[in-house]
Amino acid sequence: MTAGLIFGALVFGLAQGGAIALLGAGIVTIHRGSGVLNLAQGAMAMFATYIAVGVAGASGIHPARSLLLGAFAGVVAGAALGVLVDRVAMRPLVGRPPIVRMTATLGVLYILVSLSQLIWGATTRSAPTLFGAGGHRIGAVVISNDSIGVALVALALAVGLGYFYQRTRLGTAIRAVADDRENAGLGGIRVQWVGSVCWALGGAAAAIAGIMLSPTLGLNSFILTLLVIQALAAALTGRLQHLLPTLLGGVGIGVLTALLRAILEHVTAASAPTWINLTDVQDGVALAWMIGAILLWRRRSRDASGQTPNRSEARIAVDPAFRTAFLVVAGLLALVVPLFLHASTLYLLTIGGAYAIAILSLVLLTGMGGQFSLAQASFMGVGAFAAAHLLRDAHMSYWLALPLSGLIAAPFGAITGWITLRAQGVMTAVLTLGVGSVITGLFLSATVNGGGLGSLTVTRPDALSDSVRYCWFVLVVLAVLIAFVSALRTRRTGRVMLAVRDSETAARAVGVNPYGVRVMAFSLSAFIAGIAGVLYAGTGGVAAVNAFGPFNSIALVASGVVGGLGSAAGAVIGGILQATGPSFVSGLPGLSRLADPGDVAGILLGALLLVQVIAFPSGLSRPLLKAEAWVSRRTRGQLGHSATAAPVS
Amino acid sequence: MAHLEVRDVAVRFGTTAALDGVSLSVSRGEVVGILGPNGAGKTTLLDVISGIERPQKGEIRLGTADVTAMPVEERARLGVARTFQAVELLPSLTVEENVLLGCQSRQRSGLISDGLRLPRSRRAEVLARREVMSVLDSLGLTLLHETPVASLPLGTQRMVEIARALCMQPSLLMLDEAGSGMEGDMLRRLGALIARLARSGTAILLIEHDVEFVLANCDFIYIIGGGRMQARGTAAAIRRSPLLADIYLGRAIGGATAVA
Numbered sequence: 042m043t044a045g046l047i048f049g050a051l052v053f054g055l056a057q058g059g060a061i062a063l064l065g066a067g068i069v070t071i072h073r074g075s076g077v078l079n080l081a082q083g084a085m086a087m088f089a090t091y092i093a094v095g096v097a098g099a100s101g102i103h104p105a106r107s108l109l110l111g112a113f114a115g116v117v118a119g120a121a122l123g124v125l126v127d128r129v130a131m132r133p134l135v136g137r138p139p140i141v142r143m144t145a146t147l148g149v150l151y152i153l154v155s156l157s158q159l160i161w162g163a164t165t166r167s168a169p170t171l172f173g174a175g176g177h178r179i180g181a182v183v184i185s186n187d188s189i190g191v192a193l194v195a196l197a198l199a200v201g202l203g204y205f206y207q208r209t210r211l212g213t214a215i216r217a218v219a220d221d222r223e224n225a226g227l228g229g230i231r232v233q234w235v236g237s238v239c240w241a242l243g244g245a246a247a248a249i250a251g252i253m254l255s256p257t258l259g260l261n262s263f264i265l266t267l268l269v270i271q272a273l274a275a276a277l278t279g280r281l282q283h284l285l286p287t288l289l290g291g292v293g294i295g296v297l298t299a300l301l302r303a304i305l306e307h308v309t310a311a312s313a314p315t316w317i318n319l320t321d322v323q324d325g326v327a328l329a330w331m332i333g334a335i336l337l338w339r340r341r342s343r344d345a346s347g348q349t350p351n352r353s354e355a356r357i358a359v360d361p362a363f364r365t366a367f368l369v370v371a372g373l374l375a376l377v378v379p380l381f382l383h384a385s386t387l388y389l390l391t392i393g394g395a396y397a398i399a400i401l402s403l404v405l406l407t408g409m410g411g412q413f414s415l416a417q418a419s420f421m422g423v424g425a426f427a428a429a430h431l432l433r434d435a436h437m438s439y440w441l442a443l444p445l446s447g448l449i450a451a452p453f454g455a456i457t458g459w460i461t462l463r464a465q466g467v468m469t470a471v472l473t474l475g476v477g478s479v480i481t482g483l484f485l486s487a488t489v490n491g492g493g494l495g496s497l498t499v500t501r502p503d504a505l506s507d508s509v510r511y512c513w514f515v516l517v518v519l520a521v522l523i524a525f526v527s528a529l530r531t532r533r534t535g536r537v538m539l540a541v542r543d544s545e546t547a548a549r550a551v552g553v554n555p556y557g558v559r560v561m562a563f564s565l566s567a568f569i570a571g572i573a574g575v576l577y578a579g580t581g582g583v584a585a586v587n588a589f590g591p592f593n594s595i596a597l598v599a600s601g602v603v604g605g606l607g608s609a610a611g612a613v614i615g616g617i618l619q620a621t622g623p624s625f626v627s628g629l630p631g632l633s634r635l636a637d638p639g640d641v642a643g644i645l646l647g648a649l650l651l652v653q654v655i656a657f658p659s660g661l662s663r664p665l666l667k668a669e670a671w672v673s674r675r676t677r678g679q680l681g682h683s684a685t686a687a688p689v690s
Numbered sequence: 691m692a693h694l695e696v697r698d699v700a701v702r703f704g705t706t707a708a709l710d711g712v713s714l715s716v717s718r719g720e721v722v723g724i725l726g727p728n729g730a731g732k733t734t735l736l737d738v739i740s741g742i743e744r745p746q747k748g749e750i751r752l753g754t755a756d757v758t759a760m761p762v763e764e765r766a767r768l769g770v771a772r773t774f775q776a777v778e779l780l781p782s783l784t785v786e787e788n789v790l791l792g793c794q795s796r797q798r799s800g801l802i803s804d805g806l807r808l809p810r811s812r813r814a815e816v817l818a819r820r821e822v823m824s825v826l827d828s829l830g831l832t833l834l835h836e837t838p839v840a841s842l843p844l845g846t847q848r849m850v851e852i853a854r855a856l857c858m859q860p861s862l863l864m865l866d867e868a869g870s871g872m873e874g875d876m877l878r879r880l881g882a883l884i885a886r887l888a889r890s891g892t893a894i895l896l897i898e899h900d901v902e903f904v905l906a907n908c909d910f911i912y913i914i915g916g917g918r919m920q921a922r923g924t925a926a927a928i929r930r931s932p933l934l935a936d937i938y939l940g941r942a943i944g945g946a947t948a949v950a
C-alpha cells in the first residue's frame with residue numbers, strides 16, 4: 042500500500058468529511074435554536090438535492106450556469122423546507138419533551154422520503170458535480186476537482202458559520218437562546234423567530250451538504266437520508282451544542298472512513314471476508330464515534346439533572362368478563378375470517394400479523410421498559426436471516442429454526458441495550474439508529490451472496506405451505522406473544538420494568554439493578570422482533586436486506602406510535618395499519634392510477650405520526666414520555682416537586 | 691457494635707459542603723432521629739447511607755461490611771430500606787403494586803416463569819400479595835390497595851412508601867421527613883409502628899421536622915447544621931440543648947456546640 046493511496050484517501054475523506062460536518066453543523070444549529078434533535082436532516086438534504094438537480098436539468102441554459110442555478114435553487118428550497126417543518130410540525134410541540142419532538146422529525150423524514158419516491162422514483166441517479174470533471178495530479182495520485190471543490194466550500198462555510206455565530210447580532214441571539222430560552226425571551230429576543238431562522242440555516246446547510254455529496258454518493262431517497270447517522274455522530278462530538286467540535290468531528294469521521302476503506306480494500310483484496318460487508322464501513326465508524334462521544338460526554342456531565350417527566354396517566358380498567366368475551370370473539374374471527382378472504386387480503390392479514398409482532402416488541406421495550414429503539418427492523422432481519430441460513434445450510438426443521446432465530450436475535454438486543462446503558466432519551470434513539478444500520482448494512486448484507494441488497498429464501502414447512510394455515514399460524518404466534526407480554530405486566534418482571542421506566546430511584550431503592558433490566562428488556566424485545574422477522578420473511582418466502590433497514594425501523598416506530606405503544610392492542614392496530622396502508626390508498630378513488638400506493642401510504646403514515654404526536658399530548662404517544670425519564674433524577678426536596686402528589690398534566 | 695456506622699463522611703456539591711466530617715451510628719433496635727434546619731444536609735446524609743451519593747471522604751459500614759462504594763441496589767438487598775422526601779412511588783400503579791415492589795428481590799420468579807404464568811410465578815405472586823396485604827393491614831391501608839397512588843394525599847403516599855420499605859424486611863430503615871403530610875391519628879400510628887419495628891430489632895434512622903415527634907419517639911438524637919454535627923444526645927439531653935430553640939424557629943445553626 043503506497044503513501045500515494047493513503048494521500049488520495051485522505052483528500053477524498055477530507056472532502057466527504059467536510060460535507061458531513063456541514064450536515065452535522067445543521068443539526069447543531071437547529072438543536073441550539075429550537076431544542077429539537079432533527080433526525081430528518083439527511084432527508085432534508087436529499088429533498089433539496091433533488092430540487093437542485095431538477096432545476097439544473099430543466100433550466101436549459103449553459104451547463105455551468107445551470108448547475109449554479111440549480112445549487113442556488115436547492116439551497117433556497119432547503120431553507121424553505123426548514124422553515125416549513127418548523128412552522129407546521131415543530132411550533133405546536135414547543136415545550137414538549139425532547140423525545141416527542143424528535144419523534145415528530147421521524148414523521149417529517151418519513152414524509153420526505155415517501156414524497157421523493159413518489160415524485161422522482163426509486164432509481165438511483167447520478168448527480169452532476171459543480172466543480173467539473175477531471176483533477177490534478179500530485180505525485181502518483183490524481184485528486185479530483187470535485188474533492189478539492191467540496192473541501193474548499195466546506196472550509197469556507199465553516200469559517201462563515203463561525204463568524205456568523207460569534208460576530209453577528211443574529212448569531213449572538215441564537216447563542217443566547219441556546220443558553221437559556223426563558224431569559225432570552227425576557228431579554229427581548231424573539232425566541233420563535235430565532236428558532237425559524239435556525240431551521241432555515243439548518244435546511245440550507247443540509248442542501249449544500251447534499252449537493253456536494255451526491256456526485257460521489259449518487260442520488261436516491263435513502264443514501265442522503267441515512268447520512269444523518271454520520272452527521273449525528275459529528276454533532277455528538279459537539280454535544281449537539283458546539284460548532285467547532287462538530288465540524289472537526291465530521292471531518293474526522295470522513296477521513297477515518299475513507300482511510301479505513303482504503304486500508305480494508307488493500308488488505309482484503311485477495312480474500313474478502315464473507316461475514317462482514319466492508320464496503321459499508323461508514324456506519325460502523327459513525328457508531329464507534331457516537332459511542333466514544335457519548336462516553337466522554339457522560340464523564341464530563343455526570344450531574345446533569347433531568348426534567349420531571351409527565352407522569353399523569355389514566356388507568357384503563359378492563360372488566361375481566363368483557364375481556365374474556367373480547368378474546369373469544371377475536372379468536373373466532375381470527376379462525377374464521379382467513380377462510381373467506383381473497384388471496385391478496387389474506388396476504389395482507391398475514392403481513393399485518395408479522396408487523397404486529399414486531400410492534401409488540403416495541404410495546405414491551407418502549408411502553409413497558411421506557412426505552413426507545415430505532416433498531417427493531419434490524420433485529421427482525423437478524424431473525425429472518427438466521428432462519429434462512431438455518432433452513433438452507435443447516436437443514437434444520439422449521440419448528441426448531443423459528444424459536445432459535447429469535448434466540449439468535451436476542452443477544453443483538455442485549456448488546457444494543459448494553460451500548461445504550463448510559464445514554465438517555467434522544468441519545469438512545471440516535472445510538473440505536475447507528476446500531477441498526479451497522480447490523481443491517483455490515484452484517485446482514487454480508488450474509489447474502491456477494492453483499493449488497495440481495496435476499497435469501499425462507500421456505501415454510503409443508504404443514505404451513507397453505508396460505509390460510511400460515512395466516513392462522515402467524516396469528517397464533519401473535520396471540521401467544523401478546524399473552525406473554527401481558528402476563529409480564531401483572532407479575533414481578535413487569536412491575537420491575539415499570540419501576541425502572543417511571544422512577545429509577547425507586548427501582549434501585551428496592552434492589553433493582555436498572556442496567557440489568559434494560560439489557561433484559563432489549564434482549565426480549567429483540568427476540569420477539571426476530572420471530573416477527575422470520576414470520577414476515579416466510580409470508581413472501583424471501584428475506585430481503587432492504588426490508589430490514591433503519592428506514593423500516595422508523596416505520597415500525599411510526600406505526601407503533603400511531604397505534605399506541607401503551608398496550609398490546611396498539612401493536613395490533615399498528616400492524617394492520619402498516620400492512621394495509623398501501624392497498625387502502627390504492628382503493629381511494631382517483632389515487633389508484635395516480636401513483637405508487639406505497640409512497641402515498643408512507644406520506645399518510647408520516648402525517649398520521651405528526652398528527653398523533655401533536656394532537657394527543659398525553660394520548661397514545663404517552664409511553665414515549667417515559668423513555669425520556671431515563672435521567673436518574675435527584676430525589677431531593679429543593680427541586681420543589683412532589684411528583685406523585687401533584688402530577689403535571 | 692452498632693449496625694450502621696457512618697465515620698467522618700464528607701460530601702461536596704461544587705463549592706457547598708453538604709456534609710463535612712459527619713459521624714453517626716445506629717444499633718439494631720435503636721431509633722435515631724436527626725434534627726436540623728432546611729439545607730442542613732439531612733437528606734444528603736441518607737443519600738450517602740443508601741448509596742445514591744458517594745462521599746468524597748469517610749466510610750460507611752453496615753454490620754461487618756464496608757459498603758462505602760456499594761451501589762444503591764446492592765445495599766438495598768443487604769437490608770437498607772428508605773423513603774424519600776419527594777415521594778418516589780410509581781404514580782400509575784396501585785398501592786398494592788407499589789408495595790409489591792418491596793418484595794421483588796425475595797420473589798423467586800423471573801422473565802420466563804412470569805411470562806408463561808408458570809406455577810412457580812403464581813406461587814411467588816400469591817405469597818407476595820399475602821405479605822403485602824398483611825403489611826397494608828398493619829398500616830391501615832387495606833381498603834386502599836387497589837387505588838392508584840397518584841390520587842392519594844401526601845401523608846398516605848408516605849405511608850405507602852413506608853409499606854414498600856417494610857416489605858423489604860430491612861435491617862436498617864431510614865425515613866426522610868417521615869411524618870410530613872400526616873396528622874393526628876396517622877402520626878400516632880407512625881409512632882407506634884416505629885416502636886414496634888425497633889422492638890423487633892430493626893435499626894431506624896429518621897429525619898423529621900416535628901421536634902416533639904422526634905423527642906417522643908427517638909432513643910438518640912443528632913442535631914445537624916451546615917453539614918456538621920452540632921449536637922447529639924438522648925432525648926432528655928437534647929431537650930435541654932440551647933440549639934432546640936433555633937430548630938423550633940427554623941433558624942440556621944452555625945457554631946459548634948456539644949451536649950453530653
Ligand SMILES: Nc1ncnc2c1ncn2[C@@H]1O[C@H](COP(=O)(O)OP(=O)(O)O)[C@@H](O)[C@H]1O
Nearest residue numbers: 677703706708727728729730731732733734735
Ligand atoms: N445534587 C445537589 N447539587 C447541588 N447541591 C446540592 C445537591 N443536593 C443537595 N445540595 C445542597 O446541599 C445542602 C444540603 O441539602 P440537603 O441534604 O437536601 O438538606 P436537608 O435535607 O437537611 O434540607 C443544601 O445546601 C443543598 O442545596
Ligand SMILES: [Mg+2]
Nearest residue numbers: 678732733775
Ligand atoms: Mg431534606
